[in-house]
Amino acid sequence: MLDYIIVGSGLAGISFAEIALKNNKSILMIDDKSQISSRVAGGLYNPVVLKRFSEVWKAQEQLVLMDDFYNEIEAKLKTQFNFKMPILRKFFSIEEQNNWFAASDKRNLAPFLSTKLISTKYRGIDSPYDYGEVLHTGYVDTALLLDTYKEYLLRNNLLLEESFDSSYIEFFDFGIQYKDIQARHIIFAEGFGLHKNPFFNYLPLDGTKGELFVIKAPDLNLDVIINTSVFILPMGNDLFKVGATYNWQDKTDLPTEEGKRELTDRIKEIIICDFEIVKHFGGVRPTVKDRRPLIGTHHEHKSLHILNGLGTRGVMLGPAMAKALYDNIESDIALDREIDIQRFHKRYLKTLISDRP
Numbered sequence: 178m179l180d181y182i183i184v185g186s187g188l189a190g191i192s193f194a195e196i197a198l199k200n201n202k203s204i205l206m207i208d209d210k211s212q213i214s215s216r217v218a219g220g221l222y223n224p225v226v227l228k229r230f231s232e233v234w235k236a237q238e239q240l241v242l243m244d245d246f247y248n249e250i251e252a253k254l255k256t257q258f259n260f261k262m263p264i265l266r267k268f269f270s271i272e273e274q275n276n277w278f279a280a281s282d283k284r285n286l287a288p289f290l291s292t293k294l295i296s297t298k299y300r301g302i303d304s305p306y307d308y309g310e311v312l313h314t315g316y317v318d319t320a321l322l323l324d325t326y327k328e329y330l331l332r333n334n335l336l337l338e339e340s341f342d343s344s345y346i347e348f349f350d351f352g353i354q355y356k357d358i359q360a361r362h363i364i365f366a367e368g369f370g371l372h373k374n375p376f377f378n379y380l381p382l383d384g385t386k387g388e389l390f391v392i393k394a395p396d397l398n399l400d401v402i403i404n405t406s407v408f409i410l411p412m413g414n415d416l417f418k419v420g421a422t423y424n425w426q427d428k429t430d431l432p433t434e435e436g437k438r439e440l441t442d443r444i445k446e447i448i449i450c451d452f453e454i455v456k457h458f459g460g461v462r463p464t465v466k467d468r469r470p471l472i473g474t475h476h477e478h479k480s481l482h483i484l485n486g487l488g489t490r491g492v493m494l495g496p497a498m499a500k501a502l503y504d505n506i507e508s509d510i511a512l513d514r515e516i517d518i519q520r521f522h523k524r525y526l527k528t529l530i531s532d533r534p
Contacts, residue, residue: 178351178359179203184341185366187215188319188491189484191326192499193364194335195250200503205358206330209340212368213430214460215491217389219408219420220317222493223264224289227311227404230280232289234469234515239493240313246496247317254329258322262410264314264402265295267447268306277309289313301397301450308403316402316410317492343375352480362506366484368463369428371471377483379528380471380521384461386427387489388436389420396450407443416455419444421489432457464488470498473518474506476525482506483518 181197183190186208197204222243224236233239247259268274274294281290291310298304330336347354352361365374369384391412399411410418422436437457444452463486465471471486484502487494504510514520 178361179205180361181205182207182353182355182358182360182363183366184208184363185212185368185370186210186323186327186330186336187212187366187368188218188323188495189215189366189368189487189499190364191323192246192495193366193484193503194330195246195326196496196499196503199249200507204335205337205360206335207337207339207341208327209338211340212370214368214387214462216320216323217458217460218319218387218462218491219389219410219418220319220492221264221314221402221404221408221410222316222490223311223314223404224493225286225311227266230276230286232285233490233493235497236289236493239497242497242500243493250322250326254325256321256325258318258325259315260318261315262400262402264311264404264408265308266311267302267304267308267403267405269405270306274306274309281309299397299399299401299403301394301399301448302403303449311404314402319492348478348480360480362480362482364482364484364502368485369461371463371483371485376475376478376481377471377485377518379525380483380485380518381466381524382463382471382486383425383466384428385464385488386424386429386459386461387421388424388432388440388457388459389418390440390444390454391456392417392419392444392452393455394448394450394452397448397452403447405443405447407440407447409444409447417452428461430458430460432459462489467520470494470516471518472498472502472505472512472516476522 180202181204183194183206194204224233280286281292289312295308295310345356371382372378393415395415403409422439465486475481505512
């Protein structure tokens with residue numbers, strides 16, 4: 178009998194898989210490649226919300242755990258996908274500089290915002306007001322991470338590439354049976370696919386579509402990530418990843434002309450050189466209106482658990498949230514009330530009432 182079936186192979190799914198395997202638990206991951214948001218994500222990790230100059234929720238804890246987590250996977254898979262790289266906020270006015278310095282004086286932001294202006298002149302960018310540097314930043318090549326980890330799972334017969342059908346779940350004292358597989362627990366890490374999950378679809382997952390480019394710009398020379406209304410991340414060979422848009426209505430993964438125009442306009446606000454769009458892709462992020470993940474155990478079926486709602490910060494949140502859920506299941510360590518799905522218990526009860534004949 179398995180310890181865990183994990184449904185979904187995005188950042189949430191592989192984070193839980195790695196923590197379970199590290200603790201000598203047996204797993205099987207089931208995935209049909211239908212959810213692509215982790216694969217097309219920008220992959221940036223940044224402890225500061227630059228739009229509002231506020232600290233990312235529990236950023237310090239997440240960064241420490243994240244570093245150890247990805248370092249261990251890199252050593253295990255003999256592949257680098259975690260790249261430390263400064264994020265520079267381009268200033269467009271003296272007022273923006275002043276706002277930066279005011280934010281850097283705040284106790285919770287001081288460890289993350291440098292008080293020294295960066296005056297480096299990067300070819301292809303006009304920056305008369307310089308830059309502010311965010312500390313403890315970088316990016317994870319999420320596509321490389323997911324591909325490499327799934328290859329590892331396949332080599333070890335730990336991945337079943339097919340759609341998961343909840344109608345085959347049977348409940349027993351030991352846990353569950355799914356088709357011919359017995360397991361103590363199922364972890365649902367389906368991203369936006371949650372809406373098709375009959376056990377957890379009452380939860381208020383409100384996907385947010387994001388669109389990104391890969392552009393080619395031979396006259397742009399960067400060894401840092403530039404972040405203003407969009408980020409520009411150097412990939413090498415004159416290629417740069419640029420993103421992202423936010424669309425709360427469109428729930429498809431298809432690139433749009435509207436997204437293309439928006440990204441193109443924003444790029445032109447930052448760089449002054451020509452560029453060519455090489456790739457244009459989109460994905461629906463699993464976001465929640467209260468900006469907190471959806472972690473926890475089903476109200477009735479104690480073998481069913483959810484790891485979802487990582488939103489735009491899956492790279493940082495994934496390891497921390499997977500560990501929190503694992504510790505809750507295996508050691509009965511309470512979940513933080515801000516992430517526990519128990520906060521939506523009244524919503525669940527309303528669903529039960531509405532489903533009655």
